[in-house]
Amino acid sequence: MSSSGQKPDARLDELETRLAFQDDLIESLNETVARQDRELVELSRRLAALESKIDDLAEAATAAGGPAEQEVPPHY
Numbered sequence: 001m002s003s004s005g006q007k008p009d010a011r012l013d014e015l016e017t018r019l020a021f022q023d024d025l026i027e028s029l030n031e032t033v034a035r036q037d038r039e040l041v042e043l044s045r046r047l048a049a050l051e052s053k054i055d056d057l058a059e060a061a062t063a064a065g066g067p068a069e070q071e072v073p074p075h076y
Contacts, residue, residue, distance in 0.1 A: 006014075
């Protein structure tokens with residue numbers, strides 16, 4: 001007998017049950033990490049698209065008469 005007082009078959013069953021739960025947890029965590037990776041890729045793509053749009057708007061503003069920060073307010 002084992003030191004915990006359980007039969008070897010009962011101890012083996014307990015270990016197999018724990019292993020099954022751990023396998024399930026690892027699979028669940030893996031799916032979560034994979035989903036988050038896909039989301040990060042999509043967010044990075046969207047950020048790059050927004051940066052490109054901002055650059056295009058800045059170029060359009062410069063071509064139309066310079067950046068808005070350099071314009072003198074009407075009250076001067």
